[in-house]
Amino acid sequence: MSDDLLRRLKVHGSVPAHIAIIMDGNGRWARGRALPRPLGHHAGMRAVREVIQGCLDSGVGVLTLFAFSQENWQRPAVEVDALMGLLEEYIAREVDNLRARSVSVRVLGDLERLAPGARKAVDWIVAQTAGGQELALNLCISYSARAEIVGAARQLAEEAVAGRIVPAEIDEEAIARRLYTAPWPDPDLLIRTSGEMRISNFLLWQLAYAELYVTPVLWPDFTRRHLFEAILEFQRRDRRFGRVPV
Ligand code: FPP
Numbered sequence: 001m002s003d004d005l006l007r008r009l010k011v012h013g014s015v016p017a018h019i020a021i022i023m024d025g026n027g028r029w030a031r032g033r034a035l036p037r038p039l040g041h042h043a044g045m046r047a048v049r050e051v052i053q054g055c056l057d058s059g060v061g062v063l064t065l066f067a068f069s070q071e072n073w074q075r076p077a078v079e080v081d082a083l084m085g086l087l088e089e090y091i092a093r094e095v096d097n098l099r100a101r102s103v104s105v106r107v108l109g110d111l112e113r114l115a116p117g118a119r120k121a122v123d124w125i126v127a128q129t130a131g132g133q134e135l136a137l138n139l140c141i142s143y144s145a146r147a148e149i150v151g152a153a154r155q156l157a158e159e160a161v162a163g164r165i166v167p168a169e170i171d172e173e174a175i176a177r178r179l180y181t182a183p184w185p186d187p188d189l190l191i192r193t194s195g196e197m198r199i200s201n202f203l204l205w206q207l208a209y210a211e212l213y214v215t216p217v218l219w220p221d222f223t224r225r226h227l228f229e230a231i232l233e234f235q236r237r238d239r240r241f242g243r244v245p246v
Contacts, residue, residue, distance in 0.1 A: 001225060002054075002223070002224045002225035002228055005225060005228035005229065005232065006057055006058060006228055008228075008232060009058060009228055009231050009232050009235065010058070010059075012232065012235045013235040014235070015058050015059050015060055015231060016060060016187075016188035016189040016231065016234055017060070017061050017062060017185050017188055018060070018061065018062035018063075018064065018184055018185050018186065018187045018188055018189075019051075019055065019060050019062070019063055019064070019187060019188070019189045019190075019191065019227075019230075019231075020063075020064040020065075020066070020187035020189070020190045020191070020202070020203055020206075020207070020210070021051065021063070021064070021065050021066065021190070021191045021192070021193075022066045022190070022191070022192040022193070022196075022199075022200060022202055023044060023047065023048070023065060023066060023067065023193060023219040023222075024192060024193050024194040024196055024218075024219055025040075025193050025194025025195075025217075025218030025219045025220070026040035026041045026043065026044045026218070026219050026220060027040050028040070028194060028218055029043060029044075029218040029219065029220040029221065030043075032218075037079055037082075038078075038079060038082035038083075038086075040220060041079075041082060041083055041086055042086060043220035044219045044220045045086065045089075045090055046220065047219050047220055047221070047222040047223070048065065048090070049094075050222065050223050050224045050227070051063065051065075051222070051224070051227050052098075052101075052103065052135065052137060053224055054224035054227035054228060055135050055227070056101060056103070056134055056135055057224070058227075058228065058231060060135070060231075061135065061136065062135070062136045062138070062184045062185070062187075063135060063136070063137050063138070064108075064138040064140060064181070064184075064187060064203070065137070065138065065139055065140065066140045066143065066200075066202050067083075067087070067139050067140060067141050068083055068087075068109070068140070068141045068142060068143070069140075069142075069143055069144060069200065069201060069202075070109070070110060070113075070142055070143065070144035070147060070201075071144070071200075071201065073113065073142070084114070084115060084117075084118045087118055087121065087122070087141065088117060088118055088121045091121040091122070091124065091125045092121070094125075095124070095125050095128050095129065098125070098129050098132070098137070099128055099129050099132065101132075101134060101135075102132040102133050102134040102135070103129060103132045103134060103135045103136075103137050104129045104130060104131060104132030104133075104135070104136050104137065105125045105126055105129045105132075105137045105138075105139065106126060106136065106137070106138050106139070107122045107125075107126060107138075107139050107140075107141055108138050108139070108140045108141070108143055108148075108180035108181070109140055109141045109142040109143035109144075109180075110142045110143070110144070110147065111141070111142065113142045114141070114142060122141070136183075136184060138180075138181070138184070140202070143180075143202070144201050145201045145202055145203055145204035145205065146201055146204065148179055148180055148205075149175075149179070149204065149205055151178070152175050152178035152179055153175075155178045156170055156174065156175070156178065175205070176205070176206075179205060179206070181203070181206050186206045186207070186208065186209065186210065187203065187206055187207060187210045188210060188211065188234070188239075189210060189211050189213060189230065189231070189234045190202075190203075190207055190210045190211070190212050190213065191213045191214075191215065191227075191230050192212070192213070192214045192215075193214075193215055193217050193218060193219045193222050194216065194217070194218050194219065195214060195215070195216040196214070197214060209239070209241050209242075211234050211237050211239065213230045213233055213234065215229075215230070
């Protein structure tokens with residue numbers, strides 16, 4: 001069934017170069033089964049594997065996943081600890097597999113706030129997978145888009161004070177080059193699961209012209225087939241980037 005969709009999307013048109021995903025609904029998935037919330041996050045790891053495989057199969061070059069926001073630090077300590085533990089578990093379990101499939105992992109966010117164990121794991125997977133050519137996987141952890149833009153503004157101000165840049169040279173490109181996502185093109189497609197119609201402080205600059213796709217499916221239930229459906233829908237969209245058709 002999902003292979004049939006894969007064949008269709010390959011014939012249909014171009015695949016997004018970069019997909020970003022807000023993985024939402026783990027808590028509701030757990031509540032629906034009378035399970036503690038951390039078990040919903042645990043179930044969400046399977047969906048992470050599914051979308052990585054789906055991107056490799058369909059030829060998507062960059063996948064950016066919103067795994068933990070700066071706002072998420074305010075959740076109960078038991079849930080924050082569970083999510084950080086999951087991150088370490090995910091890295092320990094998946095690093096060999098990701099390297100074997102030539103996936104390079106980068107972690108975007110305020111990593112200073114991570115506990116030493118999580119920080120070590122993050123640095124390790126980045127080093128172990130460096131040079132992977134098939135898929136760039138960005139995990140956004142302790143991430144806030146506004147904080148990212150503030151960081152770029154601060155950097156530019158410091159460079160201006162030091163005389164390395166003049167304010168008249170500050171353009172969109174200058175800002176984009178100072179964001180975490182500088183090495184990659186902007187996302188073409190944003191997927192949000194669980195039906196919520198929000199951006200939630202995710203990639204505010206980079207999503208300027210992304211196509212938005214919201215599905216009611218809860219993140220732990222999201223599969224390769226759902227990813228292919230989103231790509232097929234993307235291929236039906238008429239992207240005009242603010243212009244009129246010629
Ligand atoms: C949002 O669901 C999801 C998160 C805050 C965490 C996402 C984490 C994972 C998918 C698992 C780990 C992934 C990696 C890469 C280690 P929610 O808790 O806000 O759900 P709710 O809105 O239903 O309560």
